[in-house]
Amino acid sequence: MSSLLPNGAEVMSYSDAAQKSDIIIIAIHREHYDFLTELTEVLNGKILVDVSNNLKINHLISEEVNYYITPSSINKKRINTNLIVLTQVLICGNDSKAKQRVMDVVRSLGLTPLDKGSLVAANEIENYPLQLFPMWKFPFYLSAVLCVFFFFYCVIREVIYPYVHEKRDRTFRLPISIPNRVFPIAALTLLALVYLPGVIAAILQLYRGTKYRRFPDWLDHWMLCRKQLGLIALGFAFLHVLYTLVIPIRYYVRWTLNNRTVTQAITKKENPFSTTTSWLSDSYVALGMLGFFLFVLLGITSLPSVSNTVNWREFRFVQSKLGYLTLILCTAHTLVYGGKRFLNPSNLVWYLPSAYVIALIIPCTVLVIKFILILPCIDKTLMRIRQGWERNPKYSESALNGKTDI
Template identity: 80%
Template sequence: MEKTSTDALPLTVNSLEKQEAICIFGTGDFGRSLGLKMLQCGYPIVYGSRKPWMSSLLPNGAEVLSYYEAAQKSDIIIIAIHREHYDFLTKLTEVLSGKILVDVSNNLKINQYPESNAEYLAQLVPGARVVKAFNTVSAWALQSGALDASRQVFVCGNDSKAKERVMDIVRTLGLTPLDRGSLLAANEIENYPLQLFPMWRFPLYLSAVLCVFLFFYCVIRDVIYPYVYEKKDSTFRMAISIPNHIFPITALTLLALVYLPGVTAAILQLYRGTKYRRFPDWLDHWMLCRKQLGLVALGFAFLHVLYTLVIPIRYYVRWRLGNITVTQARSKKENPFSTTTAWMNDAYIALGILGFFLFVLLGITSLPSVSNTVNWREFRFIQSKLGYLTLILCTAHTLVYGGKKFLNPLNLKWHLPSAYVLALIIPCTVLVIKLILILPCIDKTLTRIRQGWERNSKSALNGKTDI
């Protein structure tokens, strides 16, 4: 259908609309970067500075005035100044009254002051409408345009209209505003940039503890034990062999720990007979960092694959194969082919390949760019159903690897079993508990509890369940 001139008129009018002027107090790195970004999005920018004559570093097109003069040019003033320099604002109380002050500051330490910077600003200028925003976006990201890692802008304030105007600016800049409520949330928002991988700490610390423990465990069995009883130097195993034992064990253990809090929560709900009681804090935190646990496990699985691929080029392996070949040539004997051994070896490799494939699939679907394209049912199917299948395949991979040596007393060294036996403890525990939970009699009760049924409530006695 052909468009008429009247169809195009609204676009022309919108394109000629001029954005409201924005005032920025502060000409530091962040103030300059934010001002440049706003200029590129069509906002007239006025800088307030104590030295307005020194404006050579500011973006072209911006006006530079004193604080008092700049404040009269706009209803929205962005305070891009450190908290310790806020005192001068008390002299501008009259001109700032009724205006929107956007606090973008951060501190050097978490909870450095009794109140948040935004609350402190509201106390200094009681007549202004203070909004906290932009503190999670870096000057470098604004300058380079690399906003993918910091696109979210947390916004809070006591005046809903002031917040909405600030969020409109955030959207115009190509960022995503997230309303966090009143100004009481400013303290939490100011702590965000100071937190170093908060959800990754537990997985990283746990994996580090596991690796250290398994390293010393394997050194005792594979290095110290042969030296004590056979005077054999096996220290070279610490470079490839021992790490290639540690990485898969850590990966399998962490994968099992992804699903252990889920079954633990189910047991608690069955025991309590209700879903309306909070889980312990440690279980809540554990459940929140399951994604990070899974990704760390996937990283160790990748290391296991890489270390396995280099096994054929190791000197020790080539030396052993060469000696076996020469010995067989001299004795004119060959090892008979064992179909059972071939089946075990192929099954071990096939289970490992399938398990690793599903492991990678779980990791890919946990990425926000992928998880946002599937609905909740699809995401749950992949992460739960395929997740347990991955755990089963990886556990079976380890069981087949052990084969007949699994519980052989001759395989004990100083009464210590092989390291892969330790790897099976948590996964097998999780799988056994899950098998019990999916029994019809138990699953039915658990489903009713999760639908709102309570064992000791009046509605439960009457057979009613609230939605």
């Protein structure tokens, strides 16, 4: 029998084992917890560590355990742990001395214990590892829909239209050219959607004349996932930068440039330098690069370890002031990119405007409304509302009774 076990391990009955140790680690499935009821007397005063993990989200175990382990003396010392990311162990418990001893044991195993408060928090921790990026769901689906829509929009304009009208095969635009239209559009739209809910909230507060009424649920949820929207937008911006920098090493681009030069040399045509074109081209590239630089800065400050080291004034400064500056630069980048062609009817293909024209709608709307909101007269009213002033206290009273009208 003993040959089954590693050196130093002993096999004994439940009660003997419980009697012999101070710290008891329970590592069996919760279906088999019944035997604990028989041991209540022996367990009295011992530290009980429950390392079982919850497998279904709504399987509220802590109540069960309260049922099985009745004596409060034991329950008081029950400690719930949960292995996270291989090296961190979250620990809950009501008795701080017992917790201290368990944390020492965890440390001696080379792991980092993290005190997560009393047993009240244990239930939350147990459910914690079972959700997969819950805050990322809405931003992820939204950006997937945006990408698919604009991809097919561009395919219609740039691949199907030339094929139908001129029988030209333009499918070679699929791997890089068309994604490089979709990525900046998705980035700009998502970035604008980060700042849209704040603007809507301000309008709602101005309209209601009070800050004491709750926002609708969709607005609350939208405001909570702004960081995720912004990070996905940064991802698209990064891809746009990569796809743009790679342009001059593409076969198609090299062939086009080479062909144009050869034709020019053979026909001996002149190609005068245009200072305006140079200004326009350099300006939109420079605006884009500065916008991307600020965007990367925003992304870095949203890293948990960085945002923990800045205070709220700094955080608000970076996320609000720098964020709006990024939005302004990226919108200007798109506007100057359009340049003279912008809204030119000759750009319409099957009555469809260029994709970047559509991409400009939301950012421009956000910027215009924001510009109106920071006009001194409106900004003053908004500030007063946010400091607690109410235009119509009676109105807000009825709202607290649950009569919302939006």
